[in-house]
Amino acid sequence: MTFTPAKWPRKLRSQEWYGGTSRDTIYHRGWLKNQGYPDDLFDGRPIIGVMNTWSELTPCNGSHMKDIAEKVKAGIWEAGGFPVEVPAFSASENTYRPTAMMFRNLAAMAVEESLRGQPIDGCVLLVGCDKTTPSLMMAAASTDLPTIVVTGGPMLNGYFRGERVGSGTHLWKFSEAVKAGEMTQEEFLEAEQSMSRSSGTCNTMGTASTMASMAEALGMALSGNAAIPAVDSRRRVIAQLSGRRIVQMVKDDMKPSDILTKEAFENAIRTNAAIGGSTNAVIHILALAGRTNVELTLDDWDRCGRDVPTIVNLLPSGEFLMEEFFYAGGLPVVLKRLGETGLLHRDAITVSGSTIWDEVKDVRNHNENVILPAEKALAQSGGIAVLKGNLAPNGAVLKPSAATPALMTHRGRAVVFEDIDDYKARINDEDLDIDETCIMVMKNCGPKGYPGMSEVGNMGLPPKVLKKGITDMIRISDARMSGTAYGTVVLHTSPEAAAGGPLAVVQSGDMIEIDVPNRRLHLDITDEELAARLANWTPHHETFDSGYAWLHQAHVEGADTGADLDFLKGCRGSPVGRDAH
Numbered sequence: 001m002t003f004t005p006a007k008w009p010r011k012l013r014s015q016e017w018y019g020g021t022s023r024d025t026i027y028h029r030g031w032l033k034n035q036g037y038p039d040d041l042f043d044g045r046p047i048i049g050v051m052n053t054w055s056e057l058t059p060c061n062g063s064h065m066k067d068i069a070e071k072v073k074a075g076i077w078e079a080g081g082f083p084v085e086v087p088a089f090s091a092s093e094n095t096y097r098p099t100a101m102m103f104r105n106l107a108a109m110a111v112e113e114s115l116r117g118q119p120i121d122g123c124v125l126l127v128g129c130d131k132t133t134p135s136l137m138m139a140a141a142s143t144d145l146p147t148i149v150v151t152g153g154p155m156l157n158g159y160f161r162g163e164r165v166g167s168g169t170h171l172w173k174f175s176e177a178v179k180a181g182e183m184t185q186e187e188f189l190e191a192e193q194s195m196s197r198s199s200g201t202c203n204t205m206g207t208a209s210t211m212a213s214m215a216e217a218l219g220m221a222l223s224g225n226a227a228i229p230a231v232d233s234r235r236r237v238i239a240q241l242s243g244r245r246i247v248q249m250v251k252d253d254m255k256p257s258d259i260l261t262k263e264a265f266e267n268a269i270r271t272n273a274a275i276g277g278s279t280n281a282v283i284h285i286l287a288l289a290g291r292t293n294v295e296l297t298l299d300d301w302d303r304c305g306r307d308v309p310t311i312v313n314l315l316p317s318g319e320f321l322m323e324e325f326f327y328a329g330g331l332p333v334v335l336k337r338l339g340e341t342g343l344l345h346r347d348a349i350t351v352s353g354s355t356i357w358d359e360v361k362d363v364r365n366h367n368e369n370v371i372l373p374a375e376k377a378l379a380q381s382g383g384i385a386v387l388k389g390n391l392a393p394n395g396a397v398l399k400p401s402a403a404t405p406a407l408m409t410h411r412g413r414a415v416v417f418e419d420i421d422d423y424k425a426r427i428n429d430e431d432l433d434i435d436e437t438c439i440m441v442m443k444n445c446g447p448k449g450y451p452g453m454s455e456v457g458n459m460g461l462p463p464k465v466l467k468k469g470i471t472d473m474i475r476i477s478d479a480r481m482s483g484t485a486y487g488t489v490v491l492h493t494s495p496e497a498a499a500g501g502p503l504a505v506v507q508s509g510d511m512i513e514i515d516v517p518n519r520r521l522h523l524d525i526t527d528e529e530l531a532a533r534l535a536n537w538t539p540h541h542e543t544f545d546s547g548y549a550w551l552h553q554a555h556v557e558g559a560d561t562g563a564d565l566d567f568l569k570g571c572r573g574s575p576v577g578r579d580a581h
């Protein structure tokens with residue numbers, strides 16, 4: 001793969017607003033001068049949008065993002081560009097209801113139009129929390145303006161009574177421990193203080209760390225970006241270097257379409273397997289590919305990930321946290337390992353202008369307990385397993401590194417919850433007819449059903465099972481699962497129940513067979529019985545008749561293709577359009 005830089009100097013799109021002496025130009029330029037900008041800033045230099053997802057209600061992208069933005073802007077000034085910081089839709093994971101996922105596509109749409117409709121020649125995406133990274137990358141891919149990603153970085157390690165506490169992961173662990181009678185509610189409240197110790201995103205290999213790693217593996221961020229802690233001075237350094245680099249990318253006209261090739265996507269999928277990354281990456285990467293000309297399917301996830309061992313020993317699959325991953329050398333070490341074992345397209349181009357292999361070939365692993373040798377891998381086949389069968393004709397996913405090996409092949413009796421409310425109402429009932437050999441099934445939590453597809457797929461086990469010391473059971477749903485969660489959890493079952501998929505007609509007492517080695521998910525009823533049940537099915541989920549919730553429900557696609565809105569797919573470029581003045 002080669003990239004040929006464009007000729008420089010040439011007229012940039014921002015000059016359609018600011019170049020020349022027409023009335024319209026004077027209007028645009030004069031207005032911006034009320035900020036105190038001198039004349040020579042409008043001489044045709046690259047204008048860079050610093051798209052900042054900072055928000056006081058997105059604590060993962062908290063006030064440190066303002067400092068990072070200043071460093072990015074310093075780099076842009078140094079390189080002869082003109083930075084303009086622009087607020088970007090910030091879909092916070094821990095505040096938005098019903099789920100931030102419902103707003104990923106809205107954020108992508110808002111940022112896409114913000115880029116296209118304004119005098120911007122290139123952009124830096126300041127992102128971090130789970131949905132902010134994919135939504136802004138989707139927007140950038142659809143406009144295809146030169147783009148570089150800078151993430152806010154993960155939090156420092158948390159500790160509770162001397163033990164590492166991982167974001168999210170320990171919330172699930174402690175909550176189950178309270179239900180099992182192994183921890184008091186007071187201790188749980190005490191632990192709350194230790195979970196978020198500094199600014200930054202989740203410190204586990206949750207979705208935020210995964211998507212930061214995906215941006216780096218795709219070549220959309222400078223090498224080393226993903227793991228630098230939010231509060232480490234080197235986070236500021238890479239921000240400044242990214243600011244310098246985007247100016248040259250604009251001059252070279254290096255666009256996302258030059259970087260986001262099929263090879264880059266395959267590198268990302270294999271990286272996700274190696275890091276034990278979040279199942280959410282499946283949806284986001286498919287959605288991102290849908291904004292490009294690259295054909296990427298759920299089957300590519302299974303095909304590319306199968307031979308990749310999970311070598312990053314981080315919670316929730318392993319032991320350590322992002323801080324230790326950074327000290328061990330971070331993602332470049334993982335990419336080097338993939339490159340040494342024939343699992344990386346070495347000549348994929350990155351935002352640096354170099355190949356991904358040139359960026360990583362000389363790095364060293366500083367801690368083999370954190371980035372493991374292959375023979376000590378957490379899972380030898382660490383890739384996301386894509387299961388298919390009459391229960392999931394379009395596929396469902398499972399993360400082997402977070403699952404229990406003994407449950408990978410299992411036949412069990414279904415205990416069905418019609419939706420999350422039904423689950424909450426009955427799960428603590430001591431009379432619930434369930435034991436650890438059963439398979440818990442939950443419906444109506446997919447992209448249309450919830451709506452937005454919430455992270456409830458790792459539904460907690462019933463207390464009567466937990467009290468026996470059992471910590472895992474098979475769970476199947478059309479929901480997602482937090483990247484910080486774990487367990488033998490089958491997710492994203494497609495088509496979802498609310499769209500009339502077979503999941504909608506599973507009944508308590510049905511037998512279900514799961515066979516991960518053979519990628520099979522089977523509801524053990526006859527074809528005739530399944531057809532009869534589907535013919536009598538009526539929707540059960542809440543529906544909306546106005547507002548964004550209506551737009552989302554009417555147009556969202558299935559999880560198997562990325563859950564984008566159908567009318568947002570594809571690259572629309574960045575034409576400057578007409579001037580209304």
Ligand code: FES
Pocket residue numbers: 060093094128129130167200201202206208
């Ligand atoms: Fe925002 Fe985890 S909740 S990064």
